Amino acid sequence: MKFPGKGLLDGVFVTIRNFVGSYFEKDRLVTVQYPEERVSLPENSRTFPFLVYDDEPDKMRCTACKICEAECPPQCIYIVMDRDEKGKPLQHPKVFDIDISVCMQCQICVEVCPFDAIKMDNDYEKSRYGRFDELMEHLPDLLKSNEYYHKIKPIEATAVDAKLQAAAERKAKKLVSPAPPAPGTTPETD
Amino acid sequence: METLYQLLISIKTDTPIGRWLGPVPDWWLRAVAIVVPVVLILAVFLTLFAFLTWVERKTLGRIQNRLGPNRVGPIGLFQPIADGLKILLKEDIVPRGADALCHFLAPVLFLTVPLMLFSVLPIGRGLIAVDLNIGILFVFAVGAASVLALFMGGWASRNKFSLLGAMRSMAQIVSYEVPTVLAAVVVLMAVSAAGKHGVGSLSTVSIVEAQAGGWVNVSGWFIFQPWGLVGFILFFIGTLAESARTPFDLPEAESEIVAGYHTEYSGFKFALFQMGEYLVMIAMSGFTVTMFLGGYLGPGVDLPRMGWLLSIFWFFAKLAVMIFIVILARGTWPRVRVDQLMGFAWKMLLPMALVNIVAFGLWFYLGSGPMGWAVSVALLIAAFALLTLGGTSTRLGKRTYRYSS
Amino acid sequence: MIQAQSAIESSGVTPSTAGIIETQTLEVSIGPQHPSTHGVFRMDVVIDGEVVVKLKPVMGYLHRNHEQLAEKMTWLDSMPYTDRLDYFNSMANNWAYALSVEKLAGIKVPERAEYIRVIVAELTRLLNHTVAIGFLLNDMGAWFTPVLYAFREREKIVDLFEAVSGSRMMCNYYRFGGVRVDFDEKMLAMARDIVERYPQFLDEFEKLLTENEVLLARTQRIGILPREQAINGSITGPVARASGVDYDIRKVDKYGVYGGLDFRVPLGEVGDTYDRYYIRILEMREAIKILQQALCGLPSGPIIAPEVKLRNFRVPAGDGYGRIETPKGELGFYLVADETGKMPYRYHVRPPCFINLTLLEDMCLGHKLADTVVILGSIDIVLGEVDR
Numbered sequence: 001m002k003f004p005g006k007g008l009l010d011g012v013f014v015t016i017r018n019f020v021g022s023y024f025e026k027d028r029l030v031t032v033q034y035p036e037e038r039v040s041l042p043e044n045s046r047t048f049p050f051l052v053y054d055d056e057p058d059k060m061r062c063t064a065c066k067i068c069e070a071e072c073p074p075q076c077i078y079i080v081m082d083r084d085e086k087g088k089p090l091q092h093p094k095v096f097d098i099d100i101s102v103c104m105q106c107q108i109c110v111e112v113c114p115f116d117a118i119k120m121d122n123d124y125e126k127s128r129y130g131r132f133d134e135l136m137e138h139l140p141d142l143l144k145s146n147e148y149y150h151k152i153k154p155i156e157a158t159a160v161d162a163k164l165q166a167a168a169e170r171k172a173k174k175l176v177s178p179a180p181p182a183p184g185t186t187p188e189t190d
Numbered sequence: 191m192e193t194l195y196q197l198l199i200s201i202k203t204d205t206p207i208g209r210w211l212g213p214v215p216d217w218w219l220r221a222v223a224i225v226v227p228v229v230l231i232l233a234v235f236l237t238l239f240a241f242l243t244w245v246e247r248k249t250l251g252r253i254q255n256r257l258g259p260n261r262v263g264p265i266g267l268f269q270p271i272a273d274g275l276k277i278l279l280k281e282d283i284v285p286r287g288a289d290a291l292c293h294f295l296a297p298v299l300f301l302t303v304p305l306m307l308f309s310v311l312p313i314g315r316g317l318i319a320v321d322l323n324i325g326i327l328f329v330f331a332v333g334a335a336s337v338l339a340l341f342m343g344g345w346a347s348r349n350k351f352s353l354l355g356a357m358r359s360m361a362q363i364v365s366y367e368v369p370t371v372l373a374a375v376v377v378l379m380a381v382s383a384a385g386k387h388g389v390g391s392l393s394t395v396s397i398v399e400a401q402a403g404g405w406v407n408v409s410g411w412f413i414f415q416p417w418g419l420v421g422f423i424l425f426f427i428g429t430l431a432e433s434a435r436t437p438f439d440l441p442e443a444e445s446e447i448v449a450g451y452h453t454e455y456s457g458f459k460f461a462l463f464q465m466g467e468y469l470v471m472i473a474m475s476g477f478t479v480t481m482f483l484g485g486y487l488g489p490g491v492d493l494p495r496m497g498w499l500l501s502i503f504w505f506f507a508k509l510a511v512m513i514f515i516v517i518l519a520r521g522t523w524p525r526v527r528v529d530q531l532m533g534f535a536w537k538m539l540l541p542m543a544l545v546n547i548v549a550f551g552l553w554f555y556l557g558s559g560p561m562g563w564a565v566s567v568a569l570l571i572a573a574f575a576l577l578t579l580g581g582t583s584t585r586l587g588k589r590t591y592r593y594s595s
Numbered sequence: 596m597i598q599a600q601s602a603i604e605s606s607g608v609t610p611s612t613a614g615i616i617e618t619q620t621l622e623v624s625i626g627p628q629h630p631s632t633h634g635v636f637r638m639d640v641v642i643d644g645e646v647v648v649k650l651k652p653v654m655g656y657l658h659r660n661h662e663q664l665a666e667k668m669t670w671l672d673s674m675p676y677t678d679r680l681d682y683f684n685s686m687a688n689n690w691a692y693a694l695s696v697e698k699l700a701g702i703k704v705p706e707r708a709e710y711i712r713v714i715v716a717e718l719t720r721l722l723n724h725t726v727a728i729g730f731l732l733n734d735m736g737a738w739f740t741p742v743l744y745a746f747r748e749r750e751k752i753v754d755l756f757e758a759v760s761g762s763r764m765m766c767n768y769y770r771f772g773g774v775r776v777d778f779d780e781k782m783l784a785m786a787r788d789i790v791e792r793y794p795q796f797l798d799e800f801e802k803l804l805t806e807n808e809v810l811l812a813r814t815q816r817i818g819i820l821p822r823e824q825a826i827n828g829s830i831t832g833p834v835a836r837a838s839g840v841d842y843d844i845r846k847v848d849k850y851g852v853y854g855g856l857d858f859r860v861p862l863g864e865v866g867d868t869y870d871r872y873y874i875r876i877l878e879m880r881e882a883i884k885i886l887q888q889a890l891c892g893l894p895s896g897p898i899i900a901p902e903v904k905l906r907n908f909r910v911p912a913g914d915g916y917g918r919i920e921t922p923k924g925e926l927g928f929y930l931v932a933d934e935t936g937k938m939p940y941r942y943h944v945r946p947p948c949f950i951n952l953t954l955l956e957d958m959c960l961g962h963k964l965a966d967t968v969v970i971l972g973s974i975d976i977v978l979g980e981v982d983r
Contacts, residue, residue: 004578007806008523014803015253015522015740022252030747031257042758044776071906073672106675106767111775112906120761254743436736437809524809525736527965529645589869591877593859594841 043153046107046120048100051142052149060143061117064093068109068118076102077109096142100126101135116160122152193316195223227319231308239468240270246517253521280457285348288454292346297455297462299339304466306332307473310394314486314502318395325394326378329477330371333432336470337363340441343463347454355453358528359441363432365535370428372543373421376550377481380412383554394477398485407491411484416567417550422482424543429478429516431535433471436520440528475512476505483508538577545573620648625967627656633730633971634978638955645963650956654949657982665942670696670771670908673942678765680944681980683726684719686756687921689769694850695917695928696771700910702903707896708773709852714786714889715759715768716851716919717882721793722749723922723975724833724875724882725800731872731972732804735813741804748796755785771908772900783890790886797879805873814868818958818970821866828954832924832947834974837874838866844920858885868973875975909936923947923975944983948976 021028032039053060064081082094109118121144128134150157198219201207244259244266251258259266284293309319310328322328337360344356377397382390384400391397404410412418431438455463479485488504491497526534549566556562626637635656641649661680665673677692678685690712697704704712729745753763759782760768760775768775778786804810820830825838835842843860845853861877863870910932918927924947931941951974959967 004574005808007808007811011522011803011807012518014799015518018255018744019249019253019518022255027747028255029252029257030255030750033257042754044759044761045757046761067906071669071672073668073675104675105762105765107761108672108675108767250738254740255747256743436738439736520738521740522803523737523807524732524813526809527813527963529963530812589864589873591861591863591873594843594846594862 041122043155045122046105047124048103048105048121048126048137049098049109049118049142050121050144051096051139052117052119052146053143054146057143060092061115062093062096063091063115063117064089064096065114067112067114071108071112073106073108074102074104076100076104093139096139098137098142099135100137101131116164119149119153119156192223192321194226195220198223227309231319232305235305235308235469235472236465238472239465240274242468242472242513243270243273245513246520249514249517250521253518274461277461278458282457282459283454285454288348289346292342293454294459296339296343296346297459297466299342300336300466301462301469303332303336303339304469304473307470308476311473311476312395312398312480312485313505315491315498317486317498317502321393321395323391323393326374326392326397326481329394330367330374333470333474334364334367336466339466343455349454352453355441359434362434362438362440362528362531365532366428366431366438366539369424369535369539369543370432372540372547373424373428374481375543376417376421376546377412379547379550379554380415380418394480394485397481398487401484402487406489407484407487408489411482411487413482415553416563416570417546417553418482420542420546420549420570422478424539424546425478425482426512426515427539429471429474430519431531432474433467433516435471435516437523437526438531439520439525440531471516472509472513475516476509478512479505479508483512541577542573545569618643623964626653633976634981636976636978636981638967638971640964640967642964647959647962647964647967650959650967652952652955654952654978654981657978659983661983662942662944666939669938670910671905673939674769675765675767678767679979680946680983681921681923681926681948681977682764683977684723684922685764685766686715686719686768687919688926689766690716691917691919691921691926692928693769693771694919695915695930696910698917699913699915699930699932700771702772702900704773704900705897706852706894708898708900710889710893711774711778711898712769713851713853713856714778714886714893715756715774717885717889718752718755718786718789720882720922721879721886722752724879725749727922727972727975728800728804728872728875731868731969731975732810734968734972735810741800744796744800744803748793751785751789751792755782755789758782758785770899770903772903773898775899777898778893783893786886787890790883790890793883794880797876801876805876811869813966813969814872814973816865817868817962817966818973819865819867820954820958824954824957825866828950830924830951830954832920832922832951833874833878834871834924834951836860837863837870839863844918844925848918850919852889853885856885856888858882868969871973871975907937911936914941918945921947923977923980924951926980946980946983948974949981952976952981 018028023029051060051062064079066079066081069075069077069079076099078095078097078099079093080095082090082092084090105120107120110120146157146161149160199216202214202219247269248258248266259269262268262272284290307329310322310325312318340363341356341360344353344359347353378390378392381397381400401410401412413422430436434441486501486505488500488507490500491504493500549569552569553562553566556565620641620643622639622641624637624639627635629636637653637656639651639653640647659679661676664676674689674692677688680688696702725745725748726742729742732741733739756766756768757763759778760766820834820838822839825835825840830838830840831842831844839862841860841862844850845858846860858881861874861881863874912932912934914929914931916927916929918925925945926947927945929941929943929945930939933940955971955974958970962970
């Protein structure tokens with residue numbers, strides 16, 4: 001039965017239902033009291049990049065090939081290859097800077113890296129006390145271990161480990177017996 | 191106050207303490223009997239205002255599926271103290287070229303005038319500051335006087351937009367006074383009908399006492415009569431409009447251009463404006479309770495010793511329910527436009543209030559039995575239907591939509 | 596304040612000699628800091644008493660040079676920038692750009708990727724329309740209650756987006772030839788859960804709003820846009836459909852798998868603010884139907900076309916225009932590729948909000964000042980897209 005004013009009363013009943021329900025039903029009180037409670041992030045969640053090393057920081061996977069620097073849309077990565085006394089390039093970076101005030105967390109650097117060296121972190125508490133130098137992350141800050149990578153992204157890390165393991169085995173087989181690759185295996189493409 | 195004075199006199203003459211204290215002049219007792227209620231009113235209702243800001247924020251939060259403030263103190267109870275400190279420490283800006291005296295006086299006046307309303311509000315049996323025998327007339331006179339403070343605020347700011355906003359809110363408050371007063375007239379008629387020899391009174395205590403009797407002091411409330419229910423709705427809408435609450439909160443939150451009469455106020459003066467607004471809301475809710483919901487009456491009020499304590503409890507419980515409804519209205523309904531607001535007051539509420547008066551007359555003179563009920567209910571429903579016919583509610587409405595083929 | 600007053604008095608306000616009393620119109624600038632924020636947007640309004648006589652929208656406060664930037668980067672690198680165009684519906688913007696490039700390069704998208712694209716795009720439509728209605732009510736003064744109910748539902752969808760693509764709003768999910776990440780069982784369960792609970796939320800939302808007399812009085816017969824004017828002004832999206840223009844790109848172009856899905860397109864009669872509000876609710880119900888069909892019929896298979904390379908992606912020379920039906924209207928990308936094909940030679944965005952906004956003056960004339968804000972809210976603009 002419709003009478004003038006019914007719409008207003010219906011609205012009030014909805015509000016009362018939400019008011020009473022907020023004491024009893026869990027999905028009518030959606031506040032998460034940060035910083036005491038935190039929402040657990042899903043695995044794919046991404047914020048800023050970091051570099052992966054296996055076992056020791058010296059054994060970083062990055063070879064300073066500069067592909068991520070070229071592909072980064074806002075150009076926030078700066079890499080300088082390490083060279084020895086004679087000028088021959090050693091395959092790891094001397095300088096690897098990411099400016100996190102410029103980085104737009106697009107994940108393109110992760111997709112194009114051929115060595116699975118740079119991956120996305122999910123740490124969002126990156127407040128600093130300054131705006132310029134403090135927001136530039138250098139190589140020591142960026143290096144994090146493979147165990148850390150397993151902790152934040154278990155499924156992806158195990159897949160990457162399996163892939164690298166398979167590649168290492170194939171390379172070992174090729175070195176031991178320099179025979180042409182067996183039919184059926186596809187050559188690696190980048 | 192009168193009862194307190196008599197109590198003090200009886201203490202002086204009858205009890206041992208009075209005889210031990212020696213001769214105390216009567217005018218000292220009279221002064222104490224005046225000062226104590228004033229201090230009590232200030233203490234109770236200003237604390238209630240501070241508590242009310244907390245209640246409002248928590249209630250609105252729960253309606254919107256979130257917690258309100260809960261960091262300052264246990265469950266956020268000290269939030270009003272934090273707010274008060276913050277606003278005291280803000281810079282007090284007076285615009286250059288503004289009328290300094292008016293600019294200073296406007297918030298002071300806006301706060302003190304509504305405080306006078308509390309002096310005729312009966313909080314419990316025998317607990318009223320001044321039992322004026324023109325109580326209701328005093329209420330409406332004071333309510334109209336607070337409009338002056340509003341206009342002073344708008345004028346003194348030397349800002350074209352706040353002047354426009356002040357004029358608009360003045361128009362709103364003044365035009366909603368009329369149906370409010372007419373809704374109250376019905377109550378006065380009922381009081382005089384219940385009185386001896388048909389003699390009535392404008393005093394608020396006699397309005398409450400006219401609703402006494404009946405089943406556990408509840409069935410005598412005016413809201414349970416047809417004319418009382420309509421009067422209650424009209425008076426409640428008037429309360430919302432007088433204190434400028436949603437859906438009539440144009441003065442407070444004009445999100446269009448004008449920020450209203452309190453644009454140019456900062457710091458503690460702004461807090462005084464807010465205080466005045468909330469006090470008007472509490473006071474008018476209190477008068478709604480007094481006139482239609484039986485004031486301090488309830489089961490157990492007639493008990494000899496503890497009756498007056500229970501009456502205080504009943505009054506504040508009913509006041510809490512009314513304030514909860516006002517806060518719920520804020521959280522639910524959007525705001526009306528200014529011309530729709532005026533049209534609503536003059537074209538819909540005013541005729542309804544007049545018809546309500548006629549309905550009460552018919553109810554009373556037909557013997558206030560089933561015949562009276564039937565006739566008055568039929569008249570009210572007919573008037574309501576006639577007023578909304580061709581009005582917004584039937585011209586507008588939910589439409590049906592077609593889909594593309 | 597004093598400077599503002601003298602500026603108003605000396606700004607060429609023309610006295611109108613209508614009638615016996617000489618009146619003067621008042622020129623007011625609403626914005627760019629808006630109380631009802633749709634972004635940084637300014638309206639110069641000339642009012643005569645309370646009635647709007649002239650209105651000029653001033654945009655450009657958020658111009659970020661998106662089109663020029665895209666002409667300096669490769670095709671893939673400007674995909675994250677399209678997220679930031681209409682930052683509320685990033686998935687839809689991604690699809691429009693991916694569609695245009697696939698048209699240019701002649702890439703075919705596998706079946707599973709098409710279904711996933713439809714699922715994600717319709718979820719975006721749900722979240723955009725609830726929030727648009729919530730903010731429309733906020734402009735009208737219902738103190739944040741509808742906004743927070745809408746955000747409660749939006750949070751569930753945005754959490755799903757985080758689980759899938761890694762980021763809540765700037766998803767960067769589509770790639771040329773498919774999507775980046777596959778939906779696994781947990782994400783599909785989340786999507787099904789959202790779709791199941793949504794009709795109940797919509798019923799409650801409608802009960803709060805649709806027959807509310809204050810809402811009816813504030814929105815009906817306000818901001819009427821006649822059908823002919825909508826077609827002439829090239830308005831698209833829910834704004835046009837509320838005026839009766841029967842044009843939905845999902846039915847016209849049948850891109851993706853929309854040709855095989857069964858859904859209706861609601862049309863309005865009058866074209867006022869209430870129609871624009873109610874069409875969005877009806878479109879949400881249709882979106883739920885599409886989602887149910889797509890989630891049931893999701894095939895298995897690859898999610899990206901195998902021949903697409905990530906780096907050194909080249910597009911043959913030519914030009915093309917790809918468009919989709921975003922929740923706000925028709926978003927189109929006009930791309931021109933030269934012989935090298937490494938980056939776009941010309942990249943132009945057809946923003947729906949910007950074009951819908953050009954008719955704001957015609958919709959607002961003759962109404963009161965308080966209605967201007969409501970009409971602006973019903974067009975549902977996002978400044979990232981208006982200013983690019």
